Amino acid sequence: MAGEFELIESITSDLTVGDDVMLSVGDDAAVLRFSGDTVVTTDMLIENVHFKRQWSSASAVGRKAVAVNVSDVEAMGARPSAVVVALAFPKDLDQAWVAEFEDGVKEECATAGVSLVGGDLSSASVISICVTAIGDLEGRPPVTRFGAKVGEVVAVTGRLGWSAAGLTVLQRGFGSPKDMVAEHLTPSVPYGQGIVANDGGATAMLDVSDGLLADLGHLAERSRVGIDVDPSSVEIPDGVARVSAATGRDPLGFVLAGGEDHALVATFRNEAVVPKGWRVIGRVTDSGSVTVDGEPWEGSAGWDHFA
Amino acid sequence: MAGEFELIESITSDLTVGDDVMLSVGDDAAVLRFSGDTVVTTDMLIENVHFKRQWSSASAVGRKAVAVNVSDVEAMGARPSAVVVALAFPKDLDQAWVAEFEDGVKEECATAGVSLVGGDLSSASVISICVTAIGDLEGRPPVTRFGAKVGEVVAVTGRLGWSAAGLTVLQRGFGSPKDMVAEHLTPSVPYGQGIVANDGGATAMLDVSDGLLADLGHLAERSRVGIDVDPSSVEIPDGVARVSAATGRDPLGFVLAGGEDHALVATFRNEAVVPKGWRVIGRVTDSGSVTVDGEPWEGSAGWDHFA
Numbered sequence: 001m002a003g004e005f006e007l008i009e010s011i012t013s014d015l016t017v018g019d020d021v022m023l024s025v026g027d028d029a030a031v032l033r034f035s036g037d038t039v040v041t042t043d044m045l046i047e048n049v050h051f052k053r054q055w056s057s058a059s060a061v062g063r064k065a066v067a068v069n070v071s072d073v074e075a076m077g078a079r080p081s082a083v084v085v086a087l088a089f090p091k092d093l094d095q096a097w098v099a100e101f102e103d104g105v106k107e108e109c110a111t112a113g114v115s116l117v118g119g120d121l122s123s124a125s126v127i128s129i130c131v132t133a134i135g136d137l138e139g140r141p142p143v144t145r146f147g148a149k150v151g152e153v154v155a156v157t158g159r160l161g162w163s164a165a166g167l168t169v170l171q172r173g174f175g176s177p178k179d180m181v182a183e184h185l186t187p188s189v190p191y192g193q194g195i196v197a198n199d200g201g202a203t204a205m206l207d208v209s210d211g212l213l214a215d216l217g218h219l220a221e222r223s224r225v226g227i228d229v230d231p232s233s234v235e236i237p238d239g240v241a242r243v244s245a246a247t248g249r250d251p252l253g254f255v256l257a258g259g260e261d262h263a264l265v266a267t268f269r270n271e272a273v274v275p276k277g278w279r280v281i282g283r284v285t286d287s288g289s290v291t292v293d294g295e296p297w298e299g300s301a302g303w304d305h306f307a
Numbered sequence: 308m309a310g311e312f313e314l315i316e317s318i319t320s321d322l323t324v325g326d327d328v329m330l331s332v333g334d335d336a337a338v339l340r341f342s343g344d345t346v347v348t349t350d351m352l353i354e355n356v357h358f359k360r361q362w363s364s365a366s367a368v369g370r371k372a373v374a375v376n377v378s379d380v381e382a383m384g385a386r387p388s389a390v391v392v393a394l395a396f397p398k399d400l401d402q403a404w405v406a407e408f409e410d411g412v413k414e415e416c417a418t419a420g421v422s423l424v425g426g427d428l429s430s431a432s433v434i435s436i437c438v439t440a441i442g443d444l445e446g447r448p449p450v451t452r453f454g455a456k457v458g459e460v461v462a463v464t465g466r467l468g469w470s471a472a473g474l475t476v477l478q479r480g481f482g483s484p485k486d487m488v489a490e491h492l493t494p495s496v497p498y499g500q501g502i503v504a505n506d507g508g509a510t511a512m513l514d515v516s517d518g519l520l521a522d523l524g525h526l527a528e529r530s531r532v533g534i535d536v537d538p539s540s541v542e543i544p545d546g547v548a549r550v551s552a553a554t555g556r557d558p559l560g561f562v563l564a565g566g567e568d569h570a571l572v573a574t575f576r577n578e579a580v581v582p583k584g585w586r587v588i589g590r591v592t593d594s595g596s597v598t599v600d601g602e603p604w605e606g607s608a609g610w611d612h613f614a
Contacts, residue, residue: 022344022449023449023451026452026529027383027449027451027452027513027529028348028379028380028382028383028452028512028513028514029346029347029348029379029380029382029383029385029440029442030346030347030348031344031345031346031383031444031449032344032345032346032347033344033345034341034344034345037329037338037339037340037341038338038339038340038341038345038441039336039337039338039339040336040337040339040347040389040391040424040425040439040441041335041336041337041391041425042391042392042393042425042426042427042437042439043393043427044393044395044427044429044431044435044437046395046429046430046431046435048432049395049429049430049431050429072335072336073335073336075335075336076334076335076336076338078336082347084347084348084349084439085349086349086350086351086437088351088353088356088435117347118347118348118349119349120349120350120351120437122351122353122356122357123353123356124351124353124356124433124435125355125432125433126431126432126433128351128353128395128431128435128437130349130351130393130427130435130437130439132347132349132391132437132439133336134345134347134441135336137338142329142330142334142338144330144334145333145334145335205335206334206335207335222333222334
């Protein structure tokens with residue numbers, strides 16, 4: 001197996017970086033030039049906890065690791081700028097896996113418009129990945145979780161329910177609907193919409209990772225408001241309908257409570273200012289809790305690694 | 308065991324943050340306000356690769372995880388500002404270990420003058436830690452690895468050889484000299500000296516992690532120069548001398564080739580501008596390689612995780 005320095009050389013030999021990158025890999029740290037405040041977020045992906053090698057290609061894992069982190073930068077209303085990627089893996093892992101993983105990282109970086117500017121390689125008994133994403137607010141204020149006001153509207157952009165439908169299929173040993181499965185393996189983040197929402201006056205925003213209702217619960221709690229979701233405004237994707245029919249489960253459950261969606265949900269002052277590409281799904285209330293058509297949701301409420 | 312959200316609440320309930328932190332934990336990402344370019348670096352620590360629980364207290368592991376990352380920000384000549392800390396651990400790990408780890412993280416953050424502004428908790432079969440450190444150049448240029456010029460002097464601040472001496476002792480089942488062992492478990496980074504070197508006109512700099520000669524090799528390669536170290540200028544700490552005597556090894560080997568020191572080494576135009584607290588140990592040459600008193604070093608040359 002190649003040594004650490006050779007591996008780093010092969011990974012970094014073809015990197016391209018954005019105009020805001022003053023110094024990329026090869027030094028003690030990278031240097032970025034921002035015009036506004038700096039946004040930073042980190043997330044780990046552990047083999048057999050966050051992904052399984054029998055389900056995910058190395059490329060899909062690399063893409064997902066970048067996507068889920070950049071999604072959090074979008075959720076602050078910032079321009080995603082760069083990622084650093086730490087990877088630890090067993091010494092006997094096929095080197096092709098590492099190369100394919102890094103290709104996936106670079107592919108998603110290109111899609112997201114971010115630069116890979118650093119990382120770390122190490123050995124470990126299971127594959128462990130840690131990505132930190134950095135963004136530039138470019139003079140904008142951050143869109144936090146605590147700015148929602150009673151009477152405002154709740155709107156969403158991106159896909160809901162696809163990832164949970166895909167996971168359900170995989171857990172039963174199947175591989176289709178392929179679009180649902182692909183969405184679970186690599187979420188399609190609505191890149192660029194964080195800034196669109198910020199410039200459109202979003203008062204609060206987050207990305208959907210624990211499930212729409214669970215995440216709206218976080219927003220409601222931080223903003224000290226309630227939120228009512230109108231189920232008739234929530235679209236049921238074809239694939240979700242098919243998985244629901246095949247498994248006898250409520251399609252709304254996938255859309256409202258399925259985790260790992262990485263859609264963006266935000267509150268806006270009124271319908272008129274909701275940006276194109278966002279759909280209104282509810283309203284901010286004074287109830288202090290999250291409801292669906294005025295009632296508490298009785299289904300599953302997202303998931304917790306330690307539950 | 309407490310759930311993820313309760314654990315995060317207990318970790319983050321007593322956080323204090325610096326004036327440059329606009330938004331800390333509790334949102335999708337943290338927001339930092341810098342007056343200059345942003346420096347970012349990441350490193351993973353894996354149980355039984357980078358630390359052993361029978362050698363290190365949880366607090367020492369937490370302190371080390373912060374220290375080795377902030378050290379890289381210092382090495383760019385920047386002011387360290389903040390860290391995000393991702394931790395994955397087995398579900399059956401004693402919760403006191405996690406609490407003690409986080410106390411160590413906070414203790415080192417206080418020592419380094421950085422704010423803990425975010426993180427991630429997950430499960431994994433072995434303890435896996437990933438820290439990303441962020442710094443603010445505050446209008447200064449970064450001090451890279453590629454600015455050294457022939458004729459300049461090489462100077463160092465911080466401790467050399469202590470960590471390797473401590474590791475040697477631990478590997479033989481002993482616990483003293485205690486100061487050497489403690490240095491291996493938690494390196495004492497010369498916090499603040501990165502800016503001192505930058506303001507003093509350092510032309511190139513890095514932190515010593517692979518071993519002084521190996522790291523000078525990286526600097527020489529990037530700067531396309533050679534470096535000659537004067538062994539008579541390198542001090543042999545008492546503890547290193549004691550470990551050398553007890554193990555029959557060359558004390559210079561610990562100081563010149565021992566890894567994980569996290570001293571800072573930099574090049575300066577001449578002796579007159581070398582800041583107080585730094586000692587000159589060599590000179591930049593046109594030889595294209597690193598030598599000790601004009602000769603290649605025949606001892607061990609640092610270490611490589613994948614060797």
